[in-house]
Amino acid sequence: MDNNHLVIMAGGIGSRFWPISSEQKPKQFLDLIGCGRSLIQLTLDRFKGVVPMENVWVVTSADYVDIVKEQLPEVPAGNILSEPCRRNTAPCICYVSWKIKKRNPKACVVVTPADHLVPDTEAFRKVASGAMEFAAETDGIVTLGIKPTRPETGYGYIKADMSYPSSRKLNIFRVDGFKEKPSLEVAQEYTRSPNYLWNSGIFIWSVSTIVNAFRVYSPGISSLFEKLLPVYDTPAEQQEIDRIYPECESISVDYAIMEKAEEIFVHPASFAWTDLGTWTSLREQVQQDQYHNACIGDNIHMFDSYNSVVHVYGKKRVVIQGLDGYVVAENDGELLVCKLSEEQRIKLFH
Amino acid sequence: MDNNHLVIMAGGIGSRFWPISSEQKPKQFLDLIGCGRSLIQLTLDRFKGVVPMENVWVVTSADYVDIVKEQLPEVPAGNILSEPCRRNTAPCICYVSWKIKKRNPKACVVVTPADHLVPDTEAFRKVASGAMEFAAETDGIVTLGIKPTRPETGYGYIKADMSYPSSRKLNIFRVDGFKEKPSLEVAQEYTRSPNYLWNSGIFIWSVSTIVNAFRVYSPGISSLFEKLLPVYDTPAEQQEIDRIYPECESISVDYAIMEKAEEIFVHPASFAWTDLGTWTSLREQVQQDQYHNACIGDNIHMFDSYNSVVHVYGKKRVVIQGLDGYVVAENDGELLVCKLSEEQRIKLFH
Numbered sequence: 001m002d003n004n005h006l007v008i009m010a011g012g013i014g015s016r017f018w019p020i021s022s023e024q025k026p027k028q029f030l031d032l033i034g035c036g037r038s039l040i041q042l043t044l045d046r047f048k049g050v051v052p053m054e055n056v057w058v059v060t061s062a063d064y065v066d067i068v069k070e071q072l073p074e075v076p077a078g079n080i081l082s083e084p085c086r087r088n089t090a091p092c093i094c095y096v097s098w099k100i101k102k103r104n105p106k107a108c109v110v111v112t113p114a115d116h117l118v119p120d121t122e123a124f125r126k127v128a129s130g131a132m133e134f135a136a137e138t139d140g141i142v143t144l145g146i147k148p149t150r151p152e153t154g155y156g157y158i159k160a161d162m163s164y165p166s167s168r169k170l171n172i173f174r175v176d177g178f179k180e181k182p183s184l185e186v187a188q189e190y191t192r193s194p195n196y197l198w199n200s201g202i203f204i205w206s207v208s209t210i211v212n213a214f215r216v217y218s219p220g221i222s223s224l225f226e227k228l229l230p231v232y233d234t235p236a237e238q239q240e241i242d243r244i245y246p247e248c249e250s251i252s253v254d255y256a257i258m259e260k261a262e263e264i265f266v267h268p269a270s271f272a273w274t275d276l277g278t279w280t281s282l283r284e285q286v287q288q289d290q291y292h293n294a295c296i297g298d299n300i301h302m303f304d305s306y307n308s309v310v311h312v313y314g315k316k317r318v319v320i321q322g323l324d325g326y327v328v329a330e331n332d333g334e335l336l337v338c339k340l341s342e343e344q345r346i347k348l349f350h
Numbered sequence: 351m352d353n354n355h356l357v358i359m360a361g362g363i364g365s366r367f368w369p370i371s372s373e374q375k376p377k378q379f380l381d382l383i384g385c386g387r388s389l390i391q392l393t394l395d396r397f398k399g400v401v402p403m404e405n406v407w408v409v410t411s412a413d414y415v416d417i418v419k420e421q422l423p424e425v426p427a428g429n430i431l432s433e434p435c436r437r438n439t440a441p442c443i444c445y446v447s448w449k450i451k452k453r454n455p456k457a458c459v460v461v462t463p464a465d466h467l468v469p470d471t472e473a474f475r476k477v478a479s480g481a482m483e484f485a486a487e488t489d490g491i492v493t494l495g496i497k498p499t500r501p502e503t504g505y506g507y508i509k510a511d512m513s514y515p516s517s518r519k520l521n522i523f524r525v526d527g528f529k530e531k532p533s534l535e536v537a538q539e540y541t542r543s544p545n546y547l548w549n550s551g552i553f554i555w556s557v558s559t560i561v562n563a564f565r566v567y568s569p570g571i572s573s574l575f576e577k578l579l580p581v582y583d584t585p586a587e588q589q590e591i592d593r594i595y596p597e598c599e600s601i602s603v604d605y606a607i608m609e610k611a612e613e614i615f616v617h618p619a620s621f622a623w624t625d626l627g628t629w630t631s632l633r634e635q636v637q638q639d640q641y642h643n644a645c646i647g648d649n650i651h652m653f654d655s656y657n658s659v660v661h662v663y664g665k666k667r668v669v670i671q672g673l674d675g676y677v678v679a680e681n682d683g684e685l686l687v688c689k690l691s692e693e694q695r696i697k698l699f700h
Contacts, residue, residue, distance in 0.1 A: 312685060317369070319685070319696070320686075321689060322687075328685070330680060333680065335670075336668075337687060338669065338672060339671060345671070349651060349671065
């Protein structure tokens with residue numbers, strides 16, 4: 001376990017949850033489900049016992065470094081990496097991979113977004129530990145694939161070759177290909193087949209594997225960060241990162257590596273999982289009243305209302321009457337009332 | 351005009367406009383229509399040119415004296431009377447009447463609530479001045495009656511004897527009787543008849559007339575305040591008022607005086623008038639967009655929404671989608687969403 005490292009990617013801005021989420025404090029730093037812990041705190045909690053705290057890394061925007069330090073005091077300050085600008089996931093993963101390789105060339109790394117929700121922590125730990133064991137023993141790149149429970153059109157899919165497992169001990173299979181967010185018809189087809197899994201965006205690999213993959217498939221980005229090896233963990237590091245980061249291509253790790261590399265595996269998992277991308281998905285993750293309303297807040301009173309989600313922090317009084325299928329969210333005086341069926345337009349509204 | 355006095359009754363708590371109105375700052379102190387002036391400021395403005403500022407009196411709860419001083423700096427501090435507890439309108443009017451009588455026995459007084467809205471100030475001033483002239487010349491008690499424009503069930507009505515006017519110069523008639531808030535059928539009947547007028551709750555009388563009326567029709571209340579004549583305008587006044595006020599019967603001036611007195615007159619007026627008692631009435635007083643939405647706030651954005659009223663102070667961003675016929679009001683994080691057709695239940699909700 002001492003070689004296990006965790007990378008939490010926490011640079012997103014979460015605009016679909018406005019006004020609860022804002023660019024000043026995006027959703028990964030919010031107690032979105034009202035449990036007392038923010039999504040990034042829940043993410044860290046999920047890996048306790050899998051990765052030692054001194055091996056936890058967070059890559060985030062420079063704007064959010066202080067929030068991360070405040071919310072994750074267990075994470076060493078030197079492991080919180082500050083991006084001067086947004087460049088998608090490939091540069092972020094390349095940067096932290098070179099840092100980890102310098103610290104421990106034998107490291108095995110799990111990379112995760114900061115805004116997922118997995119209620120069954122024990123099941124998650126078992127799958128994550130198994131995948132890390134497999135990645136440490138092989139040169140494989142492993143993804144976590146979630147068994148679909150509905151024909152979701154908001155997720156990407158992984159097509160697995162289920163003909164024989166790639167591990168004697170574990171349910172790990174070769175990946176046949178990655179599929180973009182499908183139409184409803186295609187999603188329904190995927191859901192009927194055992195070969196298609198939701199792409200969780202969680203990756204597991206040994207640090208030497210991913211660094212080599214960057215060298216081969218994304219040499220431009222790789223060389224920028226490899227050249228900085230001498231300055232990592234020195235006072236000059238941030239200045240150099242701030243200098244080279246804007247030069248990086250803005251590209252996801254999926255495009256830069258996953259769709260090009262050969263040895264890609266998937267570990268199917270059947271635990272409940274959501275990337276909490278919409279108010280509708282949030283409503284499903286929160287305890288509902290008998291009329292299927294999900295209320296996050298301490299003083300919310302619903303009358304003649306159904307199938308709605310209401311999110312208002314703290315003890316402020318809220319009275320909702322006569323809504324069916326709406327989201328109502330208030331934060332610091334900013335307010336949204338919107339039909340859940342129209343929530344994909346929220347980004348355009350504000 | 352030097353004998354003209356104005357009494358603004360400003361002790362209400364405006365619970366029907368929660369959460370915009372609160373017990374800490376009720377509706378008369380709020381810029382409810384978004385014009386830059388609170389209702390009590392608009393009330394004072396309406397009487398400029400009718401009553402000199404040094405003759406303006408405000409009776410309010412002890413809790414609101416500081417707000418009155420802040421919002422009406424033109425009113426002499428000594429004319430702001432502080433009620434230690436709520437006792438309806440009769441004690442309040444009796445108290446201020448004895449105070450005015452001590453200051454000027456020839457005074458003519460107009461008494462008004464603080465939360466009415468009369469957009470046509472000029473028309474209002476003409477009617478008020480005429481009624482004060484009539485009251486000063488006679489022993490009459492004069493009410494302002496508003497010609498109904500709809501069968502409103504939320505107002506009381508005045509039945510006038512229209513057979514001949516009581517003034518040679520003015521449209522002033524004897525009152526046949528006061529009618530409680532009617533059923534819809536009765537309100538429709540009233541609206542068809544020229545004899546029925548909305549009771550505005552605005553009264554005009556000479557100070558000697560009202561003091562005599564209190565002596566005759568409400569001797570218990572009258573004697574309490576008459577006994578205090580020596581202490582008015584002395585340092586002992588507030589202490590004595592705080593002592594006797596709780597002993598007063600809690601009764602409206604309508605029951606205590608108007609329904610018993612003989613010489614009651616009404617001055618019909620046809621200007622637009624509302625007591626701004628409901629969100630529906632507020633919606634009608636504010637500029638509406640082409641979809642009949644009334645928005646009070648600087649940064650409110652409506653999508654697919656109709657016939658609604660949205661009230662959010664300041665520059666906070668508000669997005670409303672897909673509502674028809676609702677009130678949405680936010681103040682200091684407290685929030686109400688309610689069908690306008692159900693707004694009479696708001697008092698029960700919070």
